[in-house]
Amino acid sequence: xxxxxxxxxxxxxxxxxxxxxxxxxxxxxxxxxxxxxxxxxxxxxxxxxxxxxxxxxxxxxxxxxxxxxxxxxxxxxxxxxxxxxxxxxxxxxxxxxxxxxxxxxxxxxxxxxxxxxxxxxxxxxxxxxxxxxxxxxxxxxxxxxxxxxxxxxxxxxxxxxxxxxxxxxxxxxxxxxxxxxxxxxxxxxxxxxxxxxxxxxxxxxxxxxxxxxxxxxxxxxxxxxxxxxxxxxxxxxxxxxxxxxxxxxxxxxxxxxxxxxxxxxxxxxxxxxxxxxxxxxxxxxxxxxxxxxxxxxxxxxxxxxxxxxxxxxxxxxxxxxxxxxxxxxxxxxxxxxxxxxxxxxxxxxxxxxxxxxxxxxxxxxxxxxxxxxxxxxxxxxxxxxxxxxxxxxxxxxxxxxxxxxxxxxxxxxxxxxxxxxxxxxxxxx
Numbered sequence: 001x002x003x004x005x006x007x008x009x010x011x012x013x014x015x016x017x018x019x020x021x022x023x024x025x026x027x028x029x030x031x032x033x034x035x036x037x038x039x040x041x042x043x044x045x046x047x048x049x050x051x052x053x054x055x056x057x058x059x060x061x062x063x064x065x066x067x068x069x070x071x072x073x074x075x076x077x078x079x080x081x082x083x084x085x086x087x088x089x090x091x092x093x094x095x096x097x098x099x100x101x102x103x104x105x106x107x108x109x110x111x112x113x114x115x116x117x118x119x120x121x122x123x124x125x126x127x128x129x130x131x132x133x134x135x136x137x138x139x140x141x142x143x144x145x146x147x148x149x150x151x152x153x154x155x156x157x158x159x160x161x162x163x164x165x166x167x168x169x170x171x172x173x174x175x176x177x178x179x180x181x182x183x184x185x186x187x188x189x190x191x192x193x194x195x196x197x198x199x200x201x202x203x204x205x206x207x208x209x210x211x212x213x214x215x216x217x218x219x220x221x222x223x224x225x226x227x228x229x230x231x232x233x234x235x236x237x238x239x240x241x242x243x244x245x246x247x248x249x250x251x252x253x254x255x256x257x258x259x260x261x262x263x264x265x266x267x268x269x270x271x272x273x274x275x276x277x278x279x280x281x282x283x284x285x286x287x288x289x290x291x292x293x294x295x296x297x298x299x300x301x302x303x304x305x306x307x308x309x310x311x312x313x314x315x316x317x318x319x320x321x322x323x324x325x326x327x328x329x330x331x332x333x334x335x336x337x338x339x340x341x342x343x344x345x346x347x348x349x350x351x352x353x354x355x356x357x358x359x360x361x362x363x364x365x366x367x368x369x370x371x372x373x374x375x376x377x378x379x380x381x382x383x384x385x386x387x388x389x390x391x392x393x394x395x396x397x398x399x400x401x402x403x404x405x406x407x408x409x410x411x412x413x414x415x416x417x418x419x420x421x422x423x424x425x426x427x428x429x
Contacts, residue, residue: 114323138343
């Protein structure tokens with residue numbers, strides 16, 4: 001959420017800066033709401049002052065033994081008017097909060113201007129695209145031939161955008177999770193955390209999924225409603241909600257594995273084949289809570305930690321910085337890490353690493369006490385996938401496929417696979 005005081009002072013400048021996102025800020029609507037708020041705030045303070053004056057006069061009259069009926073009647077009338085004005089003010093303040101909560105973050109000055117993903121800018125590559133002496137297959141065909149990926153059974157059990165896995169492929173999926181968590185905790189200094197998979201609306205509001213992306217969530221109706229986590233970012237970041245951390249408690253670096261659930265997976269007709277875009281998938285998520293002065297260094301560090309997973313697995317990838325038209329609602333800047341998939345003959349996103357600056361922290365009221373000023377300030381929050389498990393599994397299958405359809409196990413994963421160095425189908429085991 002943007003700073004309301006900043007909006008009041010520089011609404012025209014903010015509106016101009018948001019045009020690079022393709023977002024048109026309704027200046028007139030904001031000024032109307034803000035104008036009504038100011039009038040009602042002034043009326044509230046004036047009536048409160050009158051109420052206090054009446055209370056003082058009533059006390060003085062009673063102390064003198066005088067009849068205070070007239071002043072008491074006046075006080076009652078003022079109270080009625082005050083209640084009405086306070087109610088109207090609360091309504092306007094709610095509308096103003098809803099208006100501001102729908103405004104996206106301001107892109108950092110280093111974000112390239114563009115309209116969509118075609119305008120994203122590649123900044124580096126690691127490794128060479130895998131070459132084969134045979135026509136490479138995609139993960140769907142490889143998994144089917146191994147007898148270990150079953151999309152038809154998933155449709156029977158649940159519907160489209162799900163998968164059933166068997167045998168060594170499940171073991172490889174689990175190995176990837178353990179490998180990533182061990183790497184981030186033992187070498188990168190993250191603290192592992194376990195969180196609920198159901199969260200309340202306040203948590204989703206805090207990280208920016210609500211109210212804008214309400215239709216993308218799986219929700220359990222009730223009082224209050226609960227939502228399946230779309231990413232571990234939501235519960236992990238919200239640990240800082242309504243808290244004031246000390247400088248000694250920062251930075252905080254947390255890693256968390258969860259399943260993730262998203263209704264948007266089937267939108268736009270994209271990636272209808274395979275495991276790239278599903279309603280249920282798993283991720284190892286990295287979250288940083290830092291002092292504002294450290295957040296841009298933290299973004300580079302976090303991105304490097306996600307890249308390290310691919311380097312250890314010897315999977316070719318590239319890093320792109322998202323343009324202003326492709327960046328997420330809450331982010332000030334995002335790096336996408338895209339892994340090479342031979343079956344698609346291209347790079348596909350496997351991690352997004354973002355700095356949100358104070359945007360999420362303001363929504364969550366997540367603060368720290370600056371020892372220099374002794375005042376509280378909003379934290380800066382960052383997160384990134386380290387990595388998406390299903391897409392990493394896809395990348396391993398496609399990059400490590402052999403001519404006979406078997407899958408070599410990356411060296412970094414063999415100890416997690418009990419020393420197994422190859423996955424073969426049941427008919428070749």
